[in-house]
Amino acid sequence: MGATELLQFALAGLKNGSIYALVALGFTLVYAATGVINFAQGEFYMLGGMLSVWAYAGLGLPLPLAGLVGVVSTAAIGVIFELLAIRQRKDGDPLALIIITVGGSMVLSSMARHLFGPNERPLPLFSGGGSVSVFGAVLEVQTIWIIGMTAIAVACLWYLYNRTGLGRAMRACAVNRDAARIVGIDTRLMVTVSFLLAAGLGALAGLAVTPLTQTAFDVGPTVGIKGFAAAILGGLGNPIAAVVGGLVLGMLESVSIAFISSTYKDAIALVVLLAVLFVRPQGLLGRSRREKV
Amino acid sequence: MATTRWRFGLVVTLVAAMAIVSLSACAADDDSGDDGAASAEPYRIGAVLSLSGTYAGLGEPEKNTIEMEVERINEAGGVNGRSIVVLIEDDATDAETAVAVTTRLIEQDEVIALIGATGTGGTMAMRQEVDRAGIPQVSIAGGTVITADFDPLVFQTPWSNSLVVPFTFRYLEEQGISKIAVIADSGGFGADGVAVIKDQITGTSLELVAEESFNPGDTDMTAQLTKIKGSGAEAVLLWNAGREAATVAKNMATLDLGVPLIGSHGNARVEFIEGAADAAEDFVFAAGKVLIPEAYGTDSEEYEVATDFIERYTERFGKAPDTFAGHAYDALYIIVEAMKRLDEGFTAEELRDEIEKTSGFVGIGGVFTFSPTDHNGLSDDDLVMYRVSDGGWVLEE
Missing domain, CATH: 3.40.50.2300 (Response regulator)
Known part of the structure; x- marks a missing residue:
């Protein structure tokens, strides 16, 4: 196996990893505010792609505007979902909320099936076709878009969490809801904001990946599982950890294909995930639950 | 007076009859005729x-x-x-x-x-x-x-795959290709196709030099195709009936494998061409004649x-x-x-x-x-x- 091939495997891992990372960020956001895993996150990814395709092909909008419509309307759906389903559960019992998100994901994908039909739908590449050569290996321009968007999202989230009152309030919510409420934080609003951001981020991921893979009403669960695994691997609640988790997961799969077998790539990635969690239950970069806000 | 009442009765009967007819038509529609x-x-x-x-x-x-x-x-x-x-x-x-x-x-x-x-x-x-x-x-x-x-x-x-695989093999042999790689999904259609391919390849002049798989819903197959690229295959056989087929075609174009991509009847969908766009050009696959009915012969019953x-x-x-x-x-x-x-x-x-x-x-x-x-x-x-x-x-x- 030559150096160029090894580099190509690395780039393939980087590409898949950056997709997982962008999806993982959404899991991390909701977890940080509510302490629950939002299993509807994959559906936000699906809606981002689907609604953008609808705006682009159905309404005939130019691609940047169609993408904006897709992301903004998905974010709105995220807020509606939170208000109608999550907020109604007054005690905030995590288990009940997780099951609500599972139900919500089924509702969202069924609705997409009926509104947009069962077939896969394409979206053009953001900046035309083409790829760049990296020492003989190739990388699609669209992948650079995905990596760039992930980087910007992480930078914005880091700023939000560490430099703004809103971010600090969201983190306080995650650590202790009751205590946060006592010091005057509107915890319910924080949850709504987290769903708004998570849905928007999920939609952004769906929008960025659709030109490469097409989208359909049923893409959510598969991508959701990968993003979830990436978020767990990195350590929940921390945007940088989510990105690290995504990249490590993508690389693991790529290495499995290169040196073992493509048949077992998911199984191998899963075994490594379990092994990591066995040694570090909080994930690669996760800190223990005690946290100062 | 009597006439008016009689007429009124007739109208009511007609309206009722029409309602019943349209209702039963709807019911028949539900039962598909x-x-x-x-x-x-x-x-x-x-x-x-x-x-x-x-x-x-x-x-x-x-x-x-x-x-x-x-x-x-x-x-x-x-x-x-x-x-x-x-x-x-x-x-x-x-x-x-x-x-x-x-x-x-x-x-x-x-x-x-x-x-x-x-x-x-x-x-x-x-x-x-x-x-x-x-x-x-x-x-x-x-x-x-x-x-x-x-x-x-x-x-x-x-x-069935047991019909399409030998047919595709004969095409490959006619093209003078001897080393082939296969990439297929791990689901029903792909796994079935791979089993038939491995079974039927004995007795042909073809040699299977690489076998790669992906899972339904996977977002990128560059790594699998990189492996195929290093295997010396002269053609890549794709066995998948889902949307991943378009991703494989696009990844292959990006990697510039320079060998033909051959699909199956599972790719006989316009969604595949729409999804793969330019990367679908020159994609070859076997399927029934219904896609271009002229293939039956224009004077045939088919x-x-x-x-x-x-x-x-x-x-x-x-x-x-x-x-x-x-x-x-x-x-x-x-x-x-x-x-x-x-x-x-x-x-x-x-x-x-x-x-x-x-x-x-x-x-x-x-x-x-x-x-x-x-x-x-x-x-x-x-x-x-x-x-x-x-x-x-x-x-x-």
Whole structure:
């Protein structure tokens, strides 16, 4: 196996990893505010792609505007979902909320099936076709878009969490809801904001990946599982950890294909995930639950 | 006074009659055509289709076709003066659900024959119920196992992989290719295809130098294709019926493998070309002649049957039927034609025997001739190679 091939495997891992990372960020956001895993996150990814395709092909909008419509309307759906389903559960019992998100994901994908039909739908590449050569290996321009968007999202989230009152309030919510409420934080609003951001981020991921893979009403669960695994691997609640988790997961799969077998790539990635969690239950970069806000 | 009252009564009666007629028309619509030649109790056929879940894209044209053709059959007098009803159930692309709805169709609706399921998994899961009830089943799924794992009650209309793989091999040999790589999904269709490829490659001049797989829903296959690139393969064989096929084509174009990509009948969908765009150019695959009916020969009966069906379908649903619509058409007519050959009051067993006697039936997928050992009934003559060119299909020379 030559150096160029090894580099190509690395780039393939980087590409898949950056997709997982962008999806993982959404899991991390909701977890940080509510302490629950939002299993509807994959559906936000699906809606981002689907609604953008609808705006682009159905309404005939130019691609940047169609993408904006897709992301903004998905974010709105995220807020509606939170208000109608999550907020109604007054005690905030995590288990009940997780099951609500599972139900919500089924509702969202069924609705997409009926509104947009069962077939896969394409979206053009953001900046035309083409790829760049990296020492003989190739990388699609669209992948650079995905990596760039992930980087910007992480930078914005880091700023939000560490430099703004809103971010600090969201983190306080995650650590202790009751205590946060006592010091005057509107915890319910924080949850709504987290769903708004998570849905928007999920939609952004769906929008960025659709030109490469097409989208359909049923893409959510598969991508959701990968993003979830990436978020767990990195350590929940921390945007940088989510990105690290995504990249490590993508690389693991790529290495499995290169040196073992493509048949077992998911199984191998899963075994490594379990092994990591066995040694570090909080994930690669996760800190223990005690946290100062 | 009396006249006014009489007139009023007439109007009320007319309005009531109209309401009843329109209501019953609606009801008939729900049952996919309960009208027409209904003098006696209609014949009941069950259909298990995937209208939701992964195979929803296949189940929809199948349902459209069955509804359209049942209306046509009943308008033409039904079967020996009795109308037919096809009761359509959704299995949600789930084997367990397929079993449950099959039981309901058999026990509650007392169907005399079954169409389906859309997928190979559902088809195989239905078998226990079909065997128990002893009624014929005509599957519209492509898995080789359906007829290879022989059951006297089970028939199959799509071209099975055991027919398409040797046909594709002959094409590769004619092209002077000797080393091939295969990339397939780990799901039903891909895994079935890979098993047949490995089985049938012995005895050909071809050599399998790389075998890679991906999972349904995967977002990138660059790593697998990089491995294939290093294997020295002169052609890549892709066996996948899902949206991942377009991703494989695009990844392959990005890596610039420089060898042809050969697909299968699973890629005979416009969605594949739309998804892969430029990367779909020069993609070659084997499928039935329905995509370009001229392949049948314009003076043949097959050509007339196919163009008539395509015209009616396109007019009604606003888009051309795909190959899956054709499989449903064939399954329905194979059952109906067998029923027509039988006398009133036939049993399910007699119907099975009669379906097996189907000979030279001109359908959309080809010309069907079943035998006690062949329940797929198609041959090489029903297949043709296509090439994607300028965003459409052309016949490969």
